[in-house]
Amino acid sequence: MNEPHHGISRRDFLKLVGATAGAASLTGCLPPKADRLIAYVNPPNDDIVGLSTWYASTCGECPAGCGIHVRTREGRALKVEGNPAHPVNKGTLCVRGQASLQGLYNPDRVPGPKWKRGGRWLDVKWDDAIWMFHEKLAAVGGAAGAIQFWTGGETGTWNALLDEWCGAHGAERVAYEPFDYAPVREAAKRAFGTGTVPIVDPSKAKYLLSLGADFLDTWGSPLAQARGYDAFHSARGGVMGKHVQVEPRLSLTGHSADEWIGIRPGTEGVLALGLAQALGGGGSGYELARVAQDCDIPADTLARLVKELQDNRPALVLGPGAGGSGTNATETWAAVFYLNRVLGAVGTSLLPSPGYDMGNTVSFRGARQAVQRLQSGTVKLLLVHNTNPAYWIGNATGFAQAASKAEFKVSFSPYYDETAALCDLILPDHHALESWGDAEPVKGVRGLRQPAMRPVFQTRQTADVLMGAAKASGGTAAAQFPDATFRDYLIRRWGGNADQFNALLTKGGDLPAELPAGGGAGGGGGVPAIAPPAIAGQGDFTLYAYPHPYHADGAGANKPWLLEMPDPVTKVAWDHWCELSPDAAKKLNVDYGDVLSIDSGNGKVELPVAINPLMRPDVIAIPTGYGHGEYGRYAQGRGVNLFDFLPAAEDQASGGRAFLSTRVRVANTGKTWTLVHTGGPGRQMDRAVARAIPLALVGAAPAKPAEPVGEPTPAGTDMAHGPAAGPEGTPPFLTMPTFRDRTSQLNGLHEKELAKDAWQPPTGYNQYNRAHHRWGMAIDLSSCTGCSSCVTACYAENNIAWVGKQNMVRGREMAWLRIERYYEDVDGGTEARFVPMMCQHCGNAPCETVCPVYATYHNPEGLNVQVYNRCVGTRYCSNNCPYKVRAFNWFDYDCWVSPLDWQLNPDITTRSKGVMEKCTFCLQRIREQKDIARDESRDLRDGDITPACAQGCPTQAITFGDLADPNSRVTKAAQDQRSYHVFRDLNTLPSVTYLKKVSRRIQKETAVPAEAEVEA
């Protein structure tokens, strides 16, 4: 190289880099660089830094349209809770609503407008993308049928705008959702003349017969139904309705039932007509003997059902959910409605009018016809919003191939879903938590939706994009949309008065106190006829495809919380599975995790097995929602897309999709799959964790005198047998000994240690006696339905890491709260019991005594506190915890992929590697409420403090409060006859009291070994 060279040579450069790197590594030893204080330039009016700001809105996760309150801090949404003023959910929230935050902050959202060139997505500016959209619209020129607009089932203003826009542009609107209740609506139209899904209120019934409706997890409006169900079934006041679940596979709803009866899939309508005829409702040809044969239910069971229905009127009957919808689903529901009329449920517990509006969806048949039009090539421009036909009906209709006929395809999806992947342009919509809008799930219940924060990504609300397009096209379309923004359009639809609108916004909308009960609408007609379902295919097993309680139609599949949280029935996490009965599993010689091949004749898939204890042996059940080809890093390639695997069968009358439509050949492949399931053996092994009390004994006086004899329990602290006399000045129900109790007076266990001076309380801790509060929790196992809403709420509130499948296999999940699911052999079958298990905040905590660094200790208010920065990670505490509720951070989990980390709660430390963590009773919420009470110069009131788990619980099974207050709800609950402590014989003196599940099927309580000994 003879050229004179300027600048720096390679060798010099390397030397310089080396020296700089050396200097940089030295600076690493010094204290970190000072943080910056970034203040607002112009502070917003409604935000106080450091305090939460709440926005009332409407959940967008499903058509139930529940009211929500969104907690924000410094402009970021952190937590979603139910709006107590909303008549649908009344303050509660389901798993999917809780997890909507991970949809908002999903790292796989479409960050801005994208244009596909040569098979790759290119970033485009919004102006350019909008221009492109306008050009394509103009090119179509408003020709009839040239635009096809696929949307979800929508209600309210957005639905009206879509119809208006489609009308103005000559576009065909196809609203499609896979679970659209088409058979129920068609049957309701025939029976009552309504065409909506009837409102179900079990609280008005004495008897509930569900022929497969999973009304506590996915069917209808689960939160409203769970509330009514709790009033019906929780045995408060000693009265408890009987719930009988008749279905081919034990569903989550079936776990709460008093009796479970297996039925041949697709014969629910025959059963309904048989019962109606036996109850004197008319009709002929459905004698019980024939019904027994058709349904494969013993005739004496049917006779008993008839008698029970006869004696317990009004009785409510529900038909099958999506899983049991065959080609005769409409007739089945018509038969169910007919039976309800016979039983007097219509107008009391079954309210057809006005009913739930699930949006003006076309059925599966309508969607197929739309795809045929798409296939014919007349559609030039395809628009898709909030629906995913490529995933739901891709295989059944050849959607992808048909869509390729359209000249230009625009998706408004916020996610890269299967349909968006087929499109040419993505104009991403806001998430529901960033949007304006409203929802009218029931006529007369109008919830408003407002943005809780500024958009996370460069997205725009589709309503604004469409209105802009209409304006740009000029002419009549422009005249139809005079408003500047969708918000203005919304205000106009809400009466046009902005002040009034803002006042309604703070309440969450125009909400009546209760769901409107129009009662039984007209109609009626004779006894419906029913045909057996057409089930195609060969094989020994009928395929029962049911909606997954968390993922449902697959929309939740990219949310790590929902994948990490075990399925409430099988307790499988992260993976897709198929369910078999124990008998069938034995016959095929398979167990949890063994892989089966499932062949329907037009497709073959392989899935690992999970065992469901109550299932017909000729049924194989598979949940929907898995098997995404696109949609994001967590959803992709996980399991099988059942919508594709199912044949394209439809219910003859309504055109709804027949999910129950095929038999399959099932064979053991001999392979095994590492399946995470956290259920253990599902049995209690005589440890009496989940206890029950016979219904007959509820309200009866305790058989024994209250005070047990010979236990090392301090006087006044026992409550397993009702109130005991306490020492002077202490309430009799106190479950947690005071510091004084522990050190001197009562607890023999510590005397030795104290004598040796091995453990002395640090200076100043004598203030323990001054504590005003004694926090405690009561959990009613009779109310718990196992839905796991509390678990999701806990993840959201407490910055709990999700660890992924590989770590879950090793038992490293971090959940502070888990739902333990036990099966118990009782009279005539198996009974399921759920126990929400979290830190029991023991008064005599085994974890505290073994911590070498005093990182876990007991605080004056009865909390077992974990000081994270003091913890050195010996894990002794977890070892010594009989409840196994402590979780250890084996790693710094890489789970808060940006922007998921935006959701982290700043009131809690985010724990790092080597630290033990556990339930805190939501200490930060206790502090927050204490601060509020002090600001208002008052004492804390009962009910001020609700931990995240108790807040959202659909049946309000969890009560939290002050055990030192004799009038608090938690004290009352703890004094209940049904109260008990888990592992009471270990003398841990927990602050969590469980109320025994009320069971119809046991005659006496199972003896608890330790107590039986004591009482003998």
Added chain:
Amino acid sequence: MRRTHFLSLLILTVAVAGALFGLRSMADVQVAGQPTSPGDQADSLRNALEGVKQAQQGQAPGQPIPQFSHKIHAGDNHIPCLYCHIGADKSPVARVPAVSTCMGCHKLVGTDKPGVILLTQYWNRQQAIPWVKVNDVPDHVRFTHERHVQAGIACQTCHGEIQTEDHVKLAHTLNMGFCVTCHKARLNDPVHATSLDCATCHK
């Protein structure tokens, strides 16, 4: 790049590294003797960290608007602390005033002064001023200004005689010992009794 330039750059880099290393050694001076047992090790670690904190104490880092003076605002002109730090009596966070708060006065007051000109530039750009944090507690600490201010604790108790300072300096280390000393002393205060429960501050 000429050789001389390169050499001078290299020397500069080495000098910076040396200075930083020296600083680190100064912090290490606090660790007396060699650790002999795990307890000693923990002690020496604590001492070392304490040393770093001590080194910071009394320091006043440079600020983006160096002319800003608490002495002029709070001292000479007797502007109440809460006029700007509006969160101190109602939120855990005292708040640094928004640029709009500063401009509320400085649209008219002292518009010719260099600091105010700097401020106006930030305002015209609608940009936040990146003030450097002087008083800070670790992320696992839950400190609430509101409770302390409402209990009548003077700002100066923790922040020093700030009304006399042109440049804010770290008056106290704000470590656990600092908090506990005060909490211990007021444990039996008849009106505002403090708590020594760990969960009071550790979150």
